[in-house]
Amino acid sequence: MINIIRPGMLTTIQDTGRWGYQKYGVPIGGAMDPFALSIANILVGNEPNAAALEVTVTGPVIELTRDTLVAVTGSLFCSVTAANSPNIIPQWKAVLVKKGTVLDIGKCCKGCRGYIAFSGGIHVPHVLNSSSTYLRASFGGYEGRALKTGDKIALNEPSPFSKILMDRLRRVDPNVTIIESNFTVSCSIVDDSNSTDQLRVVPGNHEMMFHEDDLHLFYSSTFKVSPNSDRMGYRLDGPHLHWKASEDIISEPTICGTIQIPQSGQPIVLMADGQPTGGYPKIANIITRDIWRLAHFKPGDMVKFTPILLETAQSLYRYKIQELNQLQIGVRSQIIREES
Amino acid sequence: MIPCEFEPLGDSALIIRFTDTIDDCVNQHIHFLCVKIEESAIAGIIECVPTFTCLSIIYDPVKWSFTELKLFLINFLDELGNSDREIEKGEMVIPVCYGEEFGPDIDFVAIHNHCTVDEVIKIHSSTVYRVYMLGFIPGFAHLGSVDHRITTPRRSSPRLKVESGSVGIANRQTGIYPYASPGGWQLIGRTPLLLFDETKSPPSYLNPGDVVRFLSIGKDEFYRLREEKL
Numbered sequence: 001m002i003n004i005i006r007p008g009m010l011t012t013i014q015d016t017g018r019w020g021y022q023k024y025g026v027p028i029g030g031a032m033d034p035f036a037l038s039i040a041n042i043l044v045g046n047e048p049n050a051a052a053l054e055v056t057v058t059g060p061v062i063e064l065t066r067d068t069l070v071a072v073t074g075s076l077f078c079s080v081t082a083a084n085s086p087n088i089i090p091q092w093k094a095v096l097v098k099k100g101t102v103l104d105i106g107k108c109c110k111g112c113r114g115y116i117a118f119s120g121g122i123h124v125p126h127v128l129n130s131s132s133t134y135l136r137a138s139f140g141g142y143e144g145r146a147l148k149t150g151d152k153i154a155l156n157e158p159s160p161f162s163k164i165l166m167d168r169l170r171r172v173d174p175n176v177t178i179i180e181s182n183f184t185v186s187c188s189i190v191d192d193s194n195s196t197d198q199l200r201v202v203p204g205n206h207e208m209m210f211h212e213d214d215l216h217l218f219y220s221s222t223f224k225v226s227p228n229s230d231r232m233g234y235r236l237d238g239p240h241l242h243w244k245a246s247e248d249i250i251s252e253p254t255i256c257g258t259i260q261i262p263q264s265g266q267p268i269v270l271m272a273d274g275q276p277t278g279g280y281p282k283i284a285n286i287i288t289r290d291i292w293r294l295a296h297f298k299p300g301d302m303v304k305f306t307p308i309l310l311e312t313a314q315s316l317y318r319y320k321i322q323e324l325n326q327l328q329i330g331v332r333s334q335i336i337r338e339e340s
Numbered sequence: 341m342i343p344c345e346f347e348p349l350g351d352s353a354l355i356i357r358f359t360d361t362i363d364d365c366v367n368q369h370i371h372f373l374c375v376k377i378e379e380s381a382i383a384g385i386i387e388c389v390p391t392f393t394c395l396s397i398i399y400d401p402v403k404w405s406f407t408e409l410k411l412f413l414i415n416f417l418d419e420l421g422n423s424d425r426e427i428e429k430g431e432m433v434i435p436v437c438y439g440e441e442f443g444p445d446i447d448f449v450a451i452h453n454h455c456t457v458d459e460v461i462k463i464h465s466s467t468v469y470r471v472y473m474l475g476f477i478p479g480f481a482h483l484g485s486v487d488h489r490i491t492t493p494r495r496s497s498p499r500l501k502v503e504s505g506s507v508g509i510a511n512r513q514t515g516i517y518p519y520a521s522p523g524g525w526q527l528i529g530r531t532p533l534l535l536f537d538e539t540k541s542p543p544s545y546l547n548p549g550d551v552v553r554f555l556s557i558g559k560d561e562f563y564r565l566r567e568e569k570l
Contacts, residue, residue: 022389022398023374024536024544025474127538137478137519139538205347205355250362251475251482253389253396255353276389277475285350288401313351314401321402 001065002118004151005102010056013122013141013153016049018130022276028256029132029140032113032231032272032295035320036074039185040117042328043071043094045162045335050121051131053147055114057298059105060147062116067170068155069094069119069162069181070103075111075296080104085178094181096169101177111296119162123154135231136273165335183334185327197222197301200290200308200316204259204282206249214241218283219305223267227299231273234294236303240265243281254278257286259305269294287313289320341421342369346410352401354409357394362484362512367472370395371549376420382412390548391473392482432546434516434531435555436465436507437562442530449492449509449526460528461556463487469514471550479518479536481546486512498524505530507554518544529554532566 004011014037017030031037031054038048053060059077064070072080072091080089083102089095097103108114124131124142133141142151158166169179207215223238241261254260258270260280269286270278271294284305286294297303347355356373359366367390374390377397384403389396399409438461439446450457469483476482486509494510499522502508506517508525517523518536535545546552557565 019398020387021478021543022387023474023548024542025476025478025480026538026543128541128543137536137538202348202351205349250360250392251473252391252394253349253353253355255350255396255398257350275475275477277391277473282349285348288350288352310348310351310406314405317351317401 001155002122002153003063003065004060004147004149004153005063006061007147007149007151008055008060008105009058011060011147012054012133012135012145013051013124013131013147014054014133015051015131017272018128018132018134018140021128025276026128026137027134027232027273027276029134029231029273030130031115031132033074033115033292035292035324036113037115037117038324039092039327040071040073040115041121042324042331043073043092043181043185044069044117044119045094045159045165045331046117046119046121047159048324048328050117050156051124051141052115052117052122055105055108055116057112058107059114059116061102061104063102064097064099064118066099066155067166068097069158069166069169070097071095071117072105072114073117074114075108077106077114078109079106081106082178085176087178089178090180090184093184094165096166096179096181098177112298113295118155119158119166120156123156134273161332161335183331198304198306199294200287200313201259201284201305202287202310202313203307204284206281207283209243209245209249209281210241210261210283211244215283217241218267219307222302222304225297225299225301225303226266229299231271233271233274234269234297236267236269238266241267241283249279249281251277251279254282255285257288257291258282259284259286271295287316289313289316341417342366344417346413348406349396351406353396353398354406354413355394355396356413359393362392362472364470364485367392367470368549373417373420374548377416380416385409391475429549429551431468432550432552433555434507434533434552435557435561435565436529436531437557437559438464438529440559442562443507443528445492445495445508445526446528449490449528452492453490455489460490463490464509464514464528465554465556467553469552469554471546471548471552472513474544474546474548476515477518477521478538479544479546481515481535481544481550481552483514483552484512486514488512492526494524495526498522499527502527503530505532505535507531516546530562532562 138144223236
């Protein structure tokens with residue numbers, strides 16, 4: 001069980017999404033940075049799609065009521081600490097947190113969304129096949145809402161991998177509250193989360209609805225993330241982009257990463273909780289490999305778009321998935337090898 | 341076979357576009373295709389989203405490249421070409437209490453179309469509609485087409501809160517708000533039915549492609565039906 005002592009700014013339960021219901025108007029949802037969520041899960045011995053906490057800007061203070069493996073990933077936090085422990089808890093690494101320990105996740109100092117996975121994964125009733133919280137329609141996750149002080153969250157039974165790792169770490173020193181595992185993810189995965197303002201896109205299917213000059217403006221300008229940005233969409237401020245025709249288009253499919261240009265001329269990027277359909281021209285689409293990066297941008301941050309080929313975008317995604325698969329195999333063999 | 345074009349939608353979805361206008365026959369074909377593709381349970385195809393003029397296919401780029409999937413689908417559509425393309429759909433009846441506090445814009449709709457409120461009710465409830473698509477909010481069915489005698493544009497300024505079950509008109513479409521939400525459609529009545537229930541599968545009372553008719557009911561009936569639902 002996890003007791004929420006302080007919830008942080010906006011902490012919700014998320015998994016890798018609610019697939020299969022877009023034709024009923026239900027967005028996929030799930031973690032804004034699904035790669036960070038999956039890595040946190042892999043590190044504590046869970047399946048990559050298990051439910052975990054998504055933290056926004058300010059993390060929660062939580063108490064664990066049983067010995068639990070915890071991994072904190074996503075944005076870089078200023079300091080993750082535990083009551084009664086002098087050391088700062090490392091990120092991108094599984095740590096055994098002893099029963100009764102209070103963890104203070106603190107503030108994000110780089111990026112703005114963090115993930116906390118727990119061995120076993122969070123247990124909430126599945127709504128339409130997913131544990132993800134969909135705030136707009138108030139369902140999924142914990143009572144369809146962000147967490148509050150006093151909430152008690154159940155965890156599933158840990159996997160055999162988690163149990164082996166926990167047993168080993170307990171033996172390291174029975175008297176301390178926090179024990180680090182001896183493996184972490186490669187720097188290439190972590191470094192990537194701190195990279196540039198450049199987001200790679202593939203052309204949208206309504207490119208022809210814009211004048212050549214406006215397309216050029218879109219790719220050469222820097223846009224500022226508006227305060228009016230959330231899990232549904234990121235609004236960007238910058239030069240006005242004009243349509244050739246003056247009418248809205250008939251509503252048609254959109255997807256996470258779709259960049260729409262409404263009549264105001266200011267781009268809207270659809271994020272995890274974005275609607276599956278929309279009636280604005282689509283100028284471009286952020287590639288699946290990069291969309292998580294925008295999830296870490298805060299209001300006032302600057303972004304630029306770089307076009308790449310569709311084939312390249314798909315190769316980059318395949319490479320990322322391969323990397324995650326290898327990480328899972330690596331973590332599991334590490335756990336088993338040291339045991340034998 | 342209805343001619344179509346394939347367009348990428350990002351790197352993990354594609355759009356099959358059949359038309360640029362709202363056409364009842366083409367839209368039915370889109371729903372037919374959606375059912376057929378999903379029934380085939382093709383590895384790497386995650387889900388389909390039918391809309392007015394096109395169908396999107398969400399796929400796993402680890403299993404398919406855009407070009408491979410496009411070629412596969414061209415072949416799939418070709419083979420379907422000669423098969424029976426009718427999907428049997430029962431008629432869904434939606435009881436609606438028209439006017440007064442449930443339909444605050446019904447007078448505007450009547451004035452806009454130079455007719456009486458009773459005529460608006462009669463025309464709206466005697467048309468047979470189809471669910472062209474669901475979207476905007478979960479379970480919001482876009483129904484068409486509204487009889488040209490009562491079409492009305494959206495409100496110039498949207499309401500901050502439209503009550504759940506409200507039935508509205510926007511140009512040639514009519515729709516029902518499944519739960520309270522901001523909205524700009526002209527409200528003419530309200531249904532006591534629960535249109536979206538995330539604890540059920542499918543979660544939506546109306547499904548893409550359904551045939552729908554509205555039935556005018558009184559206030560007593562409205563409250564009686566609503567009690568039954570709770």
